[in-house]
Amino acid sequence: VIRRYEHAAPGELVHVDIKKLGRIPDGGGHKALGRAAGRRNKVGTQRNRRPGYHFIHNAVDDYSRFAYSEILTDEKKETVAAFWNRANTWFESRGITVQRVLTDNGNGYRSRAFADALGPRIKHKRTRPYRPQTNGKVERFNRTILEEWAYATTYRSEAERVAAFPAWLHHYNHHRGHTSLKGQPPASRVTNLSGQYS
Incomplete structure (x- = not known):
């Protein structure tokens, strides 16, 4: 049984995770060019450097x-x-004081450096x-x-693809309606986001 929950204020809990994503070979992958051409680009890229x-x-x-x-x-x-460190600074600059962080048990999160x-x-x-599923909000993200x-x-x-990411992330945070937020974007739940009230 999965129990859904939501904390009462920004920063009470921040979900943290890493998503591993294969790189697109130079010249495009199979989605852009078809299987045969995509495979040739992948092989050519691997000769020069691993796509990784x-x-x-x-x-x-x-x-x-x-x-x-x-x-x-x-x-x-x-x-x-x-x-x-950068994420926490980013949240603080938006008026969010992080109290707790939820992660999986990956090596990086169990390290002294992360602590x-x-x-x-x-x-x-x-x-x-x-x-x-315990870290469901970041898994859904x-x-x-x-x-x-x-x-x-x-x-x-x-x-x-990498160049398109910042614009997409801004759209997600400030413009994209979120089902669990009754169609409002995440920014709508953060008070004093612009920093105009001190």
């Missing part, structure tokens, strides 16, 4: 669904800790092993990223 993966690091506020996200090259503990990044003020909660950005358009290169 990007790791999309995400932090989603439980109450507002406001999301901070970065496309990074790995999921090492130092990268995870540095991402959290140090959280500091003494932010409590760290982990999901039970093999229960991704991962799916939305795939459906509405990563695979929504036929990109000719990885650089083109």
Whole structure:
């Protein structure tokens, strides 16, 4: 049985996760060119350098669904800790004081570097092993990223796809209606977002 919940204010809980995403080969992949041509581009790219993966690091506020996200090259503990520092600064600049963070049990999240990044003020909660639904809000955001950005358009290169991400993320946070928010965007639940009231 899955119990749905929502915290009462921004920052009470932030869900954090990483989504691994295969890179598009130079010249386009099979979605843009068909299987045969896409395979040739993949092989050509592999000769020069491995296409590999990007790791999309995400932090989603439980109450507002406001999301901070970065496309990074790995999921090492130092990268995870540095991402959290930037995410926390981003939330604070929008008037959101993070109290708790919920992650899975990935190595980066169990590291001393991540604990140090959280500091003494932010409590760290982990999901039970093999229960991704516990971190459901960020898992749903991962799916939305795939459906509405990563695979929504036929990109000719990885650089083109990466360049489209900031505009999509702004649209998600400020303009896209959210079902659980009665059709309002996440920004509608964050008070004093513009910083005009102090």
